[in-house]
């Protein structure tokens with residue numbers, strides 16, 4: 001294992017792109033790959049080369065143009081897949097082949113109609129085959145989240161012996177609780193004799209909304225790579241969100257971990273991915289949602305205006321977001337109203353604001369958000385009444 005750096009393996013262009021409607025062409029994929037390189041990710045999973053000629057071409061172009069990070073291609077535990085991935089990655093400065101197979105009893109029976117011993121053998125053979133092409137081979141044990149720990153440990157030991165340098169422990173169905181996922185990683189750390197020869201990777205899905213929590217539990221237990229996507233895109237409910245894990249690791253210095261992510265690029269790349277994939281970001285999404293730095297309740301606004309840190313643990317500029325917003329709704333208070341009037345150039349004292357607040361509430365109760373134009377109207381009406389009196 002490798003000290004305290006957590007490697008960020010971005011799979012926006014593979015697991016993220018599998019989402020219906022998110023498909024990208026080669027030009028779009030290459031553009032995003034160059035932005036991911038600038039963001040500071042360590043590995044870009046560029047695609048699944050055997051899946052289509054278009055994806056082969058995308059992986060090939062990314063391998064040719066992205067020079068400073070590892071470029072990875074996904075395969076099944078099938079020789080032909082591995083041959084094609086190696087071909088697509090031919091010009092990469094640092095090529096990685098990501099190969100693997102389902103290891104839970106359910107996958108072994110329902111998908112492969114096979115046995116644990118046969119699957120273990122296939123796992124070993126695919127890693128050995130991939131090692132003919134590159135010394136950077138990652139093995140995934142699909143559905144590791146529901147795989148018996150004892151058997152998983154045997155598979156992981158065998159694939160490391162066969163040459164895997166990263167071992168991916170996917171919670172493919174997003175089933176695990178953070179404590180269970182953390183215990184699974186700890187089990188591997190403590191029961192796989194050659195585990196020090198490989199990096200353990202977390203690949204968590206979000207079916208129960210636990211992908212980020214599980215990935216963090218994984219690195220606390222000893223994993224040193226997180227597989228994640230911009231905006232948490234990915235199959236079904238998505239994958240671990242890159243921006244969330246990067247900021248958790250940055251905020252929680254107590255974890256003693258770090259990544260090389262350039263945080264100020266998180267919001268710009270989130271918008272670019274959302275626009276390119278035509279997949280809107282939910283407003284309340286952590287770090288990159290449009291409400292992530294908006295304050296609308298009176299109690300919060302009052303505290304925020306006295307000291308932003310009362311209600312913000314991250315400054316928006318740190319993650320490249322627009323400045324914090326004071327949004328006026330019927331739940332807002334006088335401090336926020338006075339602040340917004342001041343920003344619009346109106347100077348009112350406390351007594352004025354008390355009167356104006358009643359007028360403001362009438363408007364606020366009739367609409368979702370009070371806009372600058374509503375405030376200007378209220379203020380001018382108040383001023384003209386005062387002038388007549």
Ligand code: KIV
Pocket residue numbers: 015140141142143168170171172173203205
């Ligand atoms: O979720 C999963 O198990 C995967 C593997 C192919 C790594 O995406």
Ligand code: ZN
Pocket residue numbers: 015170172203205235239
């Ligand atoms: Zn996945």
